[in-house]
Amino acid sequence: MSKEQKNIQDLLSFIDRSPTPFHAVNEMKSHLTEQGYSELKESSAWELSNNSKYYLTRNDSSLIAFITGTKTQDASGFKIIGAHTDSPNLKLKPNPTYEKNGYLQLGVEVYGGVLLTTWTDRDLSLAGRVILKGKKQPISKLIRFDDPLLRIPQLAIHLNRDVNEKGLALNKQNHLPPIFSLTGKKSPTKDLLEKMIAQKLKCKPADIVNMELSLYDTQPGSTGGAEGEFIYSGRLDNLASCHAALQALTESKGKDPMTRVVAFYDHEEVGSDSAQGAGSSFLKEVLERLTLESENPRETFFRSLANSFFVSADMAHAVHPNYPEKHDANHMPILNGGPVIKCNSNQRYATEGISSAWFESLCKKAGVPVQKFVVRTDLGCGSTIGPITAANLGIRTVDVGNPMLSMHSIREMAGTKDHAPLIKAFKEYFTA
Ligand SMILES: [Zn+2]
Structure with a gap:
């Protein structure tokens, strides 16, 4: 089995073992513990070291994991990837x-x-x-x-x-x-x-x-197509993004002055307004607690936010061959064509010119192709946690994700050749 096939099998078994956000968080906790991450409790006092690995959960359905930077107390900022654990x-x-x-x-x-x-x-x-x-x-x-x-x-x-x-x-x-x-x-x-x-x-x-x-x-996920080029599984939206981000974090190497963070939220599919959703205080409080040991904590926290970046990772709409008229002719992402940068001037996605250019150059550096999506002008647009966390934290944000079909079906469809490139791009981001 090639490395790519093994990776897809790992993704499918993660999704199969995660029928609910509670199970997904439990799976990610086990993986993080195996990788040497220590669990924190929000109700306990934290004593954090530089360049160390931690995670914590809320309601057992949202999870934040991070590797502290070597210069967290100097307002070096946070490199964050966010995704959601819930599915319709x-x-x-x-x-x-x-x-x-x-x-x-x-x-x-x-x-x-x-x-x-x-x-x-x-x-x-x-x-x-x-x-x-x-x-x-x-x-x-x-x-x-x-x-x-x-x-x-x-x-x-x-x-x-x-x-x-x-x-x-x-x-x-x-x-x-x-x-x-x-x-x-x-x-x-x-x-x-x-x-x-x-x-x-x-x-x-x-x-x-x-x-x-x-x-x-109960039907487990599988690969399919003439050459095994497709993935058929439930909950690809958005456990595939959680899997990619978690893998990029746990495999990221080197000491980074910035703190590397992944935030996986429940309740995205119902608007994110809950104690553990992306509209909550969860991430903001965790980030502030990371800077409390500095000389001027409040100032350091605000400066850290200004030095930070947020990648909102959620699946994107590939063009459907039977309904090409549902896409704008110049923005038709295809399966196995690489990660998609999602834009919407009405701020249903948080991408703007600079964050988009930044992600594109990151992918170029990683040797990963990029596609672009904007919804047809006469159609409404879906949304993500991107605009919500951007409004909550004031951090520059890009909305990206791998292309898929059948979004929100009980059995969705994506490409096997998109997952590894997304992980590669995320690893490039998390590389010091
Ligand atoms: Zn989603």
Whole structure:
């Protein structure tokens, strides 16, 4: 297996092991611990050394990791890459289970901009975290069922004759609840889910205080295409960017006067306004705490921000051969064509002239091709954490990401030859 293939396999297994942001953060924590990073707690006093490796989490769904610079206290600034840990999905409601027409079903909420029809007729299961009664205080446990427990069956075409002409319209309340089991005298009852969770976590059903469970697709990611040039997987948006940034950080070498930082946030898909989202104080507080040992901490902090740079990494829209009219003719990123710089004068992306030129020259230095994207003038534009963190921190920012198709589908598509170049560009950034 070539180094590139190994890297893609590593990406796919990271995504497969990360059905929810809680799992993704847990995976990244294990990797960072293996690489010699020490865990910090926001509630504890920090004693940091220069050129040392640390990480911390919020709500177990956002994570910041960094290597302190050799001159952090001299306002040398921060080199930051940000991405998001969450993906659109269907989440269980607090009291999910109900019986209907002989079936046992689970009520779901729609989280983010889900491409709903792609969740039908898939072999689905459940993952997330469960809050249990502890001896002194509640404890949180990760959970994941591996078997396909759930399915959202489509209506047969005989009962929905014009579905191919009109498209599949799904009512979110009525048509999305998956089928979990059958009801009947000998069949499962409404507390089946609690019983299954208790069995898995080796506790009593009465110990379960709360659960935050999401549906996920049990089919693992794979490569495909005539020459294995494509990746098919859920959550490429945006775990592929998290994977690339984390790898660049953990493989970055040399002593750098600047502090190298990665920030992975939950809740991007619902607007980032939460205690652990990109709109929160999380990163700002961490960065300020890094400069507290300097002679004039407040001044050093502000000067550090002015000397910093932020790369907002999120996936980009490749041109779709069946819908080329959805792209501007001069801005049609292709799969395996390299990372994309994303621009929008209405500030849906934070890129400006100087940050764009900077990233382009960085890629040139790393021998990585670059593509550019701007949405059609008559179409609305997606957004990222870029404008949010830029407004929050006042740091110069560029929005970049690898091209993909089927964004927000349960099974997305990207190119196998884009991942290594993105890591290469990020490593160039993190090189002293
Ligand atoms: Zn995204």
